[in-house]
Amino acid sequence: MTSAAFSSGTRPADDWWRSAVVYQVYPRSFADANGDGTGDVNGIRARLPYLADLGIDAIWISPWYPSPLLDGGYDVSDYRAVHPDFGTLEDADALIAEAHALGIRILIDLVPNHCSWEHPWFKAALAAGKGSPERDLFWFRDGKPGGLPPTNWPAAFGGGAWQQVEDGQWYLHLFDISQPDWNWDHPKVIEEFDAILRFWFDRGIDGFRIDVADSMAKDSSLPDVPLQDGQPTREKYVGNPFYDQPGVHTIHQRWRAIADEYADTPQGARVFVAEAWLSPAERLAQYVRPNELHSAFNFDVLRCAWDAKELREVIDHTTENLWAVGAPATWVLSNHDTIRHRTRYGRDQREALKDAGVVPTDLELGRRRARAAALLELALPGGAYIYQGDELGLPEVEDLPEEVLDDPVWERSGHTRRGRDGCRVPLPWSGGEPPFGFGTGAGQPWLPQPADWAALTADAQASDPDSHLNLYKAALRIRRDTEALGEGRLSWDEDAPAGVLSFSREPGFRCLANLGEAPISLPPHRSVLLTSEPLVAGQLPSDATAWLEI
Template sequence: MPSSHWWRTAAIYEIYVRSFADGNGDGEGDLIGLRERLPYLRELGVDAIWLTPFYRSPMVDGGYDVADYRDVDPLFGTLADFDAMLAAAHALDIRVIVDIVPNHTSSQHAWFAEALAAGPGSLARDRYIFRPSSSPGEPPNDWESIFGGRAWTRTPDGEWYLHLFDPGQPDLNWDNADVRAEFESVLRFWLDRGVDGFRVDVAHGMVKAAGLPSVGHPQQIGLLGREPLPYFDQDGVHEIYRAWRKILDSYPGDRMAVAEAWASTPLRLARYVAPDELHQAFNFDFLAAPWSAAELRSTIDACVEAADSVGAPTTWVLSNHDKARHVTRFGSPEIARAAALLMLALPGAAYLYQGEELGLPEVLDLPDDARQDPVWHRSGGTDPGRDGCRVPLPWTAGEPAYGFSTTGRSWLPQPDWSSFAASAQQDVPSSFHSLYREALRLRRTFTGPLTWQESPADVLDFMRGGVRCVVNLSGAAVPLPLGSVVLASGDLPDGTLPPDTAVWLH
């Protein structure tokens, strides 16, 4: 398997393991089911897969509450199942990236049980962030949980512990040497098994401002990625990643790490991908950009410039397991198809989320009693949470659970997805699946930087090597530039490019 900076241009497919494929019939996606579906991913044309957490966990937050970082949760299988899946992926020239969750553990982690039992001032508590009340009965500061409510929970002995997410996810204290040593050991454990890289969850977390100062502002999640926060994107995180990079570089095969990092500016985000830190950072500015030529061009330019300033590749993403699917966000399958061709024509790496190659929409009508996301529960049912983009995939029309499970069981209910099933789309030239498969095949031939071309208002037009990408975001058809059509997101009548349509030209 060639290893010359593969991650700089890779198409990486995110697998939400619980919802991808069920191999044992219990209605829960697992590593056996994933292994069985690897040929589908090879045929689709992805270079790597990223797996959401499959470690031992009480599943308070979809596995992002890890109780044991060195074992597989029985829900997903065993370490032997993981090893077999990894070997099968590598045999198909598919690299495997796994999630690592360093900002917090599960409250059922052995360390946290030890901390609660040991009491205030103990060495065990120093691995987490415990503090006394700021005043009688009040938490240490005004920090809020990303999932809603305050970020502190009081223990029976009167101290409070910090959890920037769910109370079942206590934050670790990265000033503690045990914590740093433990995660370096965890990295080596999975690298020794042969994984090709890590997606670093909440990579902007871990280090908190000295003294834990209050924010002085309610609705703090609204400041994420826009304003400085004392619990995110602190300068001290970069020391951690410099140590991790040395570990990654000590292994053969060009191992990598990608940051899930929110920062207040593209330049601050670029610090995570300095030459001696992580290899990539997710580009959430692109995901959040509206369907507007001016907004998208501004975002693309800012992100390419910031990444170029440190010699890193840009990454592009339209959907993931935390955001509503982009078919629904954009409100149109036609826009979603055009957006896919835009993203896959840009220089750098592209991250796809399972099911986007099928054009899956967000499931908006899940029954309340089926929802499991802590966002739903902590908001008192006012925020639907993220379950709508995590509904198990439809593989085969006409089969129980659309082939997700042989028994018809599915941990979240599926809507009528007969027309979306992979079996109904493969080898249908006009389908989402065919568009993605052909785009991923052609994308491998694209080289060089992006060069903008003169274009009408509300049209994006750029060259990459010998390929031209034109996207019409206006409300009217525009003339199609000269060139032979390589791929289009929709029909091209009478030599024009209709609204909300993208085309690749030679």
Template sequence: MSDTLWWQHGTIYQIYPRSFQDSNGDGIGDLEGIRQRLPYLTWLGVDAVWISPFYPSPMADFGYDVADYCDVDPIFGTLEDFDRLSTDIHAAGMKLVLDFVPNHTSNRHPWFQESRISRDSAKRDWYIWRDPAPDGGPPNNWISNFGGSAWQFDEATGQYYYHAFLKEQPDLNWRNPEVRWAMHDALRFWLDRGVDGFRVDVIWHLIKDQELRDNPINPAYEPHQRELNRLLEVHSCDQPEVHEVIAEMRAVLEEYDDRVLIGEIYLPIERLMAYYGSDLKGAHLPFNFQLLQSAWDARHIDSLIQEYETALPEGGWPNWVLGNHDQARIADRLGPDQARVAAMLLLTLRGTPTLYYGDEIGMVQVPIPPERVQDPWEKNEPGLGFNRDPARTPMQWDDSDRVGFSNAEPWLPVDHREPTRNVAAQKQDRSSLLCLYKQLLELRRQRKALSVGRYRPVTAEGDILAFRREHEGESILIVLNLGSAAHRLMLDEGTRGRVVLSCLGRKAGEEISGALEISANEGLIVDLTN
């Protein structure tokens, strides 16, 4: 793959560190636990490990409230533990990507502590402080992503500070050059330790409207939706000036060789494309969440793939995401049969795929008793279905009481409803979802058409989604049945091939020509190469 960069032909595996492996018996996963499980990731065949935040934090939002950007929280270990993990990841031939949370800090970060001392503090302008409205209320109508006003009144100085998320997460003022320089230094701290890139949290939030104007009312709002949906976020995020900020971050990474900048961006395609930046100097990979948000409908997905491919700027590299720490598990959203089809889709589309830990064994949403709820979003807006805990439960390594995750009570409940929903059982079963993921990852490494080849749509009807991947004489057909009934796909006259892989166990090597019969919930990879 010497003609492409690692983040183009590789696959990224996201680890939520609290939930991957506990090494010290406190019921919470840690960096040493991840290091101990590296042989599994090597066996699976992923190319890069992305670790969600492990920085010092009061854990109001489980690490997304950072109190120090240049250290490790004792819950997760030490900088020495990080260095050992980084060394072993690279020795195993993988890359290391960190979560970077630049939009806000913890309210216990020394910067904010200094900022709130007085209106004349040297760091007052590092955050967004404003006087009350004439009626004494918040400066504008902006709503927190976790519900309620996005403004918190501070008695000591008589002003409000802005927080797009929890009140414990005050937003930084990225219009202040000193903030940018300080955050660039934090990036360099980790780049100097060998980190290969960053996934930047809520990157589209970094710049707010200069005048802090009210957001307009959303005429399509319905009462069952999250409170944030009451308004259209016209002024509180996705501002034109954010692209200068991202270009500066990118420039920091380009001081080092072969690094990647990934942006978390929940925006429609036409607005997402701007985050590649002018002359492709923005994020290398603005995260594409279409498959997370789309109805599981073949015609709709076929359309959105083609729309995305068409919208990409010249030279822009695509990427796809099917699961993460903020969304319901794939196997819950789609069911166990379609989870297999989804794996084939994710790992055969053109672009960089991101896998979320546990999806490869079909982990599902784990019921969380009210007394064990951890997620602050659920605590702020209870009963509306926003609890993210069920998708963050411990990795299921075996069928023991604590699923091989810890020798203590885990921080979130584990799942015992299905005895084979674990790594140990599925490694022994060649027909398992885990072994399907491993086969797909091996195919991506073996066949350039699947990792870096062109995407060619194939006309299909009903529940069938079909496309080709082509590269230097290789031609591979992917046919996916997103429905629960058998279908037939008519191939072009003269088209012949052999089955490479079926998610239902159809025999490899079977010859294909003419009419292709696709079973319910079946996905096929067919080699058309002459």
């Protein structure tokens, strides 16, 4: 397979990532080939024709490694294998080859901040005891007087970030207690991850999404964090001792050098995309300088209200800061950690990101805005990510029974936060009742699907020209065929009415997103390429986006 097989239009194949539309697969919930209720690698293989028809450039697969699955696979016990529930290394090799044959690249997750407490190195550290070289690979420390942990650092999923073991020492876990943090000051950890990267690059994967890419380096003096409302702050303030420390950049530069070793292979560039929830964009831009990671998710748009002024400010701030370091923007509306944007956009703006089940939601309004947002995202300069089910217009499942909740947030919060399971419900493919073709038989999947999803299945939408799915297909086809789209620049159209985001891209393209309350007339144009809602008497209705040839 030569790099030319991956080229998109006239763009250089080795720059594919600068404009790529990447589809995120959460493997437990995508497609189940063996009927056991859990999605698997062979399920992904079976649906590759669907993804090729959708028109995406690459797939990012959330962790498929062996794991106790106490945090959805982000608790890794072996970085060089595939979880038996998901398949085998041979299945993964076949997936990579079959995807490449269709012109689709494969990215997988790397989880470098922490591993599972089932990882052999951590089990050896527990057994070895205080002062052992095995414990130096992690953050084992003695506590403070009075039986207190070494610091007041909070864990992301609730509670404190230190867990005491039988001999009295404490280990650091910035996330769940089952996820001990690696000590990136230790050369053995550094060398191990070098080897992990090469293991997967040599198997043909095209890149990695770096989980919490801003967290590996810690301030070894272990200072406490400030209090906020009487509790240790969770803010990623400048100088935070465990987020966005300068040492992360040394790690990323080392990884970039490894990826660049593969640049002259027939497959071409291997790439990284960073997950780093950092604001403002000046901080994020440090992660995508020319000798570091290739791209980073832009979460400011995901967190932004459905408001033209706020969105324009975020888009400007993002693009200006990333362009300043030569990096493309990478836009995202939903992922496996966030409330699906159809639900988010159907809520009161001030409460859109609150946990499931606590905020009234207008799903029809959310549907309209989700369609408009999809066309806005895909028209912006740079790359874009689609979370599985976004193309079907799936809402967040907010009424999962408590007994099925699987996310550690549920337990760590003392059953006060339902967590992220609502965006991880298995996809509906076909049929009129659960499991909607998710598996090979009638067995139910690991999380229950809503009974009213029959109209949202991929099969039901395929034959409806106005469906969410066909809107995505049309948008991706136009994006691929239109020189103005993908990487590049935009210029704002200052003649746009209030409440309307309007920008032009060369040559000959204009996007208008009407976030106002009244329909608007279209500006002079050669043709209407696509709209998220039908025009009414030639006007673009509220909460709709139009693509124009000008």
